Amino acid sequence: MSLSFPGDEARLLDRARAGDADARNDLVRRYLPDVYRVTRRLLNDSSLAEDAAQDTMMSALGALDRFRGDASFRTWLLRIAVNAARSIGRRQGRRREVSLVLAEHEPSRAPDPAESAERSTEAERVSALLERLPTKQRMAVSLRIQQGLSYAEVATALGCTQGAARVNYHLGVKRLRELSQ
Amino acid sequence: MNRYDCDRVQDLLPSLARGELLFHERESTQSHVNACDACRDELALVLLIQQALDPVPAALEARVLAAIDGAHAPAGRNSLLRWPPARLAMAAAVTMAVIGGSLLADRFGGLSPGGQATTDFDLAGVSVLDWSGNDPLLHPAPIEELTVEELEALLAELDS
Numbered sequence: 001m002s003l004s005f006p007g008d009e010a011r012l013l014d015r016a017r018a019g020d021a022d023a024r025n026d027l028v029r030r031y032l033p034d035v036y037r038v039t040r041r042l043l044n045d046s047s048l049a050e051d052a053a054q055d056t057m058m059s060a061l062g063a064l065d066r067f068r069g070d071a072s073f074r075t076w077l078l079r080i081a082v083n084a085a086r087s088i089g090r091r092q093g094r095r096r097e098v099s100l101v102l103a104e105h106e107p108s109r110a111p112d113p114a115e116s117a118e119r120s121t122e123a124e125r126v127s128a129l130l131e132r133l134p135t136k137q138r139m140a141v142s143l144r145i146q147q148g149l150s151y152a153e154v155a156t157a158l159g160c161t162q163g164a165a166r167v168n169y170h171l172g173v174k175r176l177r178e179l180s181q
Numbered sequence: 182m183n184r185y186d187c188d189r190v191q192d193l194l195p196s197l198a199r200g201e202l203l204f205h206e207r208e209s210t211q212s213h214v215n216a217c218d219a220c221r222d223e224l225a226l227v228l229l230i231q232q233a234l235d236p237v238p239a240a241l242e243a244r245v246l247a248a249i250d251g252a253h254a255p256a257g258r259n260s261l262l263r264w265p266p267a268r269l270a271m272a273a274a275v276t277m278a279v280i281g282g283s284l285l286a287d288r289f290g291g292l293s294p295g296g297q298a299t300t301d302f303d304l305a306g307v308s309v310l311d312w313s314g315n316d317p318l319l320h321p322a323p324i325e326e327l328t329v330e331e332l333e334a335l336l337a338e339l340d341s
Binding site for chain 1: 191195198199226229237238241248
């Protein structure tokens with residue numbers, strides 16, 4: 001989770017908007033881990049997730065003037081991350097990541113056996129199970145629990161209603177409980 | 182324990198796991214969890230999911246910072262590399278002309294103050310003009326001090 005105080009963040013954003021390279025770099029260091037985890041969770045592919053994370057940071061920093069502060073900067077950034085991952089997923093022709101809408105009822109691939117063998121701890125096992133959830137459920141669970149977003153923020157990041165974010169979260173957790181038994 | 186309580190508590194479990202609840206909210210949620218098997222199981226799952234963060238590749242930050250640094254570099258810094266070969270050849274010709282003129286000026290006399298084009302001397306009937314600061318093609322700065330923007334201005338002048 002990225003910890004910051006609103007005033008501190010606002011000053012950092014002002015400096016970055018004014019062209020301060022140190023401020024831009026601070027924003028990258030502060031938010032890149034969250035951005036990467038979201039793109040990784042959405043794409044299920046480390047290499048593509050890195051590309052999407054880079055696209056996200058470059059797009060966001062190039063469009064800071066367009067950040068109006070309606071949502072928190074982090075939520076705005078994660079929204080861009082979701083878009084970047086979806087765009088890369090489309091380009092890769094990976095149908096399961098192409099569209100959150102299309103993928104709503106489509107389960108993700110089963111984990112590769114060799115990959116699963118390496119996931120020895122319980123948390124890693126849960127992470128592997130998470131990858132088997134339909135995309136919307138997986139993202140709602142990940143954004144809510146791993147990124148600490150509220151339902152309203154999850155809805156903003158995913159471009160859906162708050163009710164849909166809540167439903168997908170609970171369906172995802174329920175499905176995870178079933179898978180883990 | 183009714184379903185409404187469980188729904189409300191399960192909505193709060195991620196916040197409880199992250200330590201983000203206010204005192205009274207935390208107390209009531211924790212109290213419910215202690216007495217409810219379903220919510221206790223779900224809290225255990227939430228805690229596991231919270232721990233299951235993907236590791237961030239070590240080199241990613243450096244890669245992104247380098248990309249951003251490149252994208253925000255001053256406009257002209259790398260623009261020469263993007264010039265087509267014909268344009269580069271023209272730039273080379275201009276550069277040679279400027280250097281050649283500079284050497285002649287050094288050989289036969291200095292620049293006149295005020296930047297006016299003047300005839301400093303006659304050499305066997307050949308007038309040698311010095312450099313004028315008013316003409317972008319004849320910039321008074323030494324060639325090695327010309328910026329890419331200035332070179333581009335020279336080329337624009339040639340194009341016209």
